Amino acid sequence: MADSARYHREKFHRYILEAQKFDSGFVSLPNRYVDPYSGSRSYEKINLKGTGTILSYTIIHIASDQFAHTTPFPVAIIETDEGARLTVMVTDCDINDVKIGARVELVFRKIMEEGESGIINYGYKAILI
Amino acid sequence: MREVAIIGVGMTKFGELWEQSIRDMFAEAALKAMDDAGVKKIDSFYVGAMSSGLYTYQEHLSSLMADYMGQIGVPGLHVESACASGGSAVRAAFIEVASGMSDIVLAGGVEKMWDVEDGTIVLATASDQEYEAYNGVTFPGLYAMMARVYMEKYGLTREELAQVPIKNHKHSVNNPNAQYPFEISLNDVLKSSMVADPLRLMDCSPITDGAAALILCPLERAKEFTNKPVKIRGVGAATGPIALHDHRDLTRLDAVKLAGERAYRMAGLSPSDISFVEVHDCFSIAEIIVAEELGFFEYGTAGKAIAEGQGTYGGKVVINPSGGLKAKGHPVGATGAAQVIEAYYQLTGKAGARQVPNAKFGMTQNMGGSGGSCIVHILEAL
Numbered sequence: 001m002a003d004s005a006r007y008h009r010e011k012f013h014r015y016i017l018e019a020q021k022f023d024s025g026f027v028s029l030p031n032r033y034v035d036p037y038s039g040s041r042s043y044e045k046i047n048l049k050g051t052g053t054i055l056s057y058t059i060i061h062i063a064s065d066q067f068a069h070t071t072p073f074p075v076a077i078i079e080t081d082e083g084a085r086l087t088v089m090v091t092d093c094d095i096n097d098v099k100i101g102a103r104v105e106l107v108f109r110k111i112m113e114e115g116e117s118g119i120i121n122y123g124y125k126a127i128l129i
Numbered sequence: 130m131r132e133v134a135i136i137g138v139g140m141t142k143f144g145e146l147w148e149q150s151i152r153d154m155f156a157e158a159a160l161k162a163m164d165d166a167g168v169k170k171i172d173s174f175y176v177g178a179m180s181s182g183l184y185t186y187q188e189h190l191s192s193l194m195a196d197y198m199g200q201i202g203v204p205g206l207h208v209e210s211a212c213a214s215g216g217s218a219v220r221a222a223f224i225e226v227a228s229g230m231s232d233i234v235l236a237g238g239v240e241k242m243w244d245v246e247d248g249t250i251v252l253a254t255a256s257d258q259e260y261e262a263y264n265g266v267t268f269p270g271l272y273a274m275m276a277r278v279y280m281e282k283y284g285l286t287r288e289e290l291a292q293v294p295i296k297n298h299k300h301s302v303n304n305p306n307a308q309y310p311f312e313i314s315l316n317d318v319l320k321s322s323m324v325a326d327p328l329r330l331m332d333c334s335p336i337t338d339g340a341a342a343l344i345l346c347p348l349e350r351a352k353e354f355t356n357k358p359v360k361i362r363g364v365g366a367a368t369g370p371i372a373l374h375d376h377r378d379l380t381r382l383d384a385v386k387l388a389g390e391r392a393y394r395m396a397g398l399s400p401s402d403i404s405f406v407e408v409h410d411c412f413s414i415a416e417i418i419v420a421e422e423l424g425f426f427e428y429g430t431a432g433k434a435i436a437e438g439q440g441t442y443g444g445k446v447v448i449n450p451s452g453g454l455k456a457k458g459h460p461v462g463a464t465g466a467a468q469v470i471e472a473y474y475q476l477t478g479k480a481g482a483r484q485v486p487n488a489k490f491g492m493t494q495n496m497g498g499s500g501g502s503c504i505v506h507i508l509e510a511l
């Protein structure tokens with residue numbers, strides 16, 4: 001369920017794929033104050049190129065109401081080439097081609113709408129390359 | 130720290146309880162537990178519930194439940210840790226009794242899941258709202274992604290995975306409180322509707338209404354109330370990442386391992402001492418990974434071992450004698466407390482036809498989200 005204020009706060013990660021590379025090597029998207037494992041607060045900001053690999057995936061047949069009209073649809077955990085992990089829909093593909101190890105590229109797409117009069121929510125989905 | 134015992138338990142039937150509200154269910158379980166222990170007044174209580182607000186537009190469960198279980202004035206606290214809320218309530222009550230702060234403490238949980246149309250969106254609040262649920266993944270979808278990697282990495286077959294719900298349904302037949310107390314066949318699993326590939330309806334715990342409650346007191350006072358108390362010998366809790374994608378290995382649940390190790394250490398026991406374990410089989414794959422993290426089987430082997438009968442009567446450890454979340458039902462906030470109730474029945478010889486023979490030690494494992502939190506209890510028959 002989206003909400004305009006919450007949506008606004010995440011815009012950097014959802015529009016320009018801004019991530020952090022901590023000195024431990026952990027790459028985080030979204031931003032956080034501290035590395036969840038090492039506790040380090042030292043990082044550099046990076047922008048993800050948008051290419052990566054599928055680590056796992058599923059085909060969702062029963063979705064929550066706001067996505068029910070698009071079932072069945074694939075969702076995957078991908079690791080970008082920089083090492084960031086994201087959970088995203090895989091789109092514009094034959095669902096039989098979605099595989100562990102498949103290469104993907106992130107593309108900017110509409111995710112959902114906040115009801116009849118709310119804003120349209122955007123974000124990234126993956127396409128197979 | 131004082132030693133702590135369970136002196137009485139109570140629960141509702143699990144299922145679609147149309148005629149009972151959230152307060153009715155919790156009050157029923159609480160009053161049954163108080164009657165069972167023979168106590169009229171409690172000193173304090175904890176109520177676990179994952180999302181009473183989204184399910185029933187009701188929060189402030191401390192006041193509501195004190196009011197409706199006839200304990201106005203007593204301090205209470207609503208505890209939330211997603212599907213591990215009930216186990217967390219038991220742990221909180223344990224700490225309060227062990228610390229010497231209170232003597233007679235009620236711990237329980239409740240969830241009213243059948244009142245809402247779109248329950249999937251409520252359950253998704255246990256995942257990372259902005260970075261998982263936002264992108265369309267459901268709870269079954271998260272566990273499906275664990276199953277996918279596990280099956281590829283270890284060669285677990287779809288048929289072997291199906292043996293988990295088949296076993297749990299078989300156990301549930303002897304549980305009068307179970308929601309779905311019937312046996313299912315391999316064909317039933319493989320032909321059931323697809324929920325999140327590779328997980329089908331029969332791999333998933335259901336939508337359930339229900340409540341469960343226990344009374345805890347210092348072990349030194351337990352004999353005032355019952356001649357068969359059960360000792361809480363070990364308690365372990367841990368957290369893990371909120372998002373599944375941040376698990377370094379998608380076939381592992383680190384929080385379960387940590388919580389298990391902490392409980393074993395406190396109890397001074399190891400997996401070979403445990404006769405039965407109630408695990409959080411919210412999805413079939415979860416039981417397999419959890420059984421490995423708790424040390425009952427090597428990594429990559431639990432699925433095959435369960436398929437060969439090592440998780441049932443006569444096997445290495447009886448997993449989910451109650452029928453588990455799959456067949457007994459999974460009212461999320463009540464589940465962790467209901468698992469401890471099953472352990473209490475088993476360790477006091479009250480489990481009827483599903484009794485595990487000669488059980489001295491039993492374990493319960495309750496988990497939130499995709500392994501974001503976990504509570505383990507080790508119980509001892511006295």
Ligand SMILES: CC(C)(COP(=O)(O)OP(=O)(O)OC[C@H]1O[C@@H](n2cnc3c(N)ncnc32)[C@H](O)[C@@H]1OP(=O)(O)O)[C@@H](O)C(=O)NCCC(=O)NCCS
Nearest residue numbers: 062212252268269309324330331333334335336411455498
């Ligand atoms: C799997 C799930 C999506 C199925 O929902 P659904 O497709 O709406 O299923 P329905 O409620 O329409 O049930 C279909 C039928 O199967 C039965 N059924 C539902 N779940 C069942 C189960 N787990 N086992 C056996 N039978 C079940 C129902 O009674 C119903 O039978 P009926 O048609 O005779 O009434 C839903 O149960 C679910 O979300 N489960 C997961 C809960 C969860 O995530 N919990 C937290 C985990 S930590």
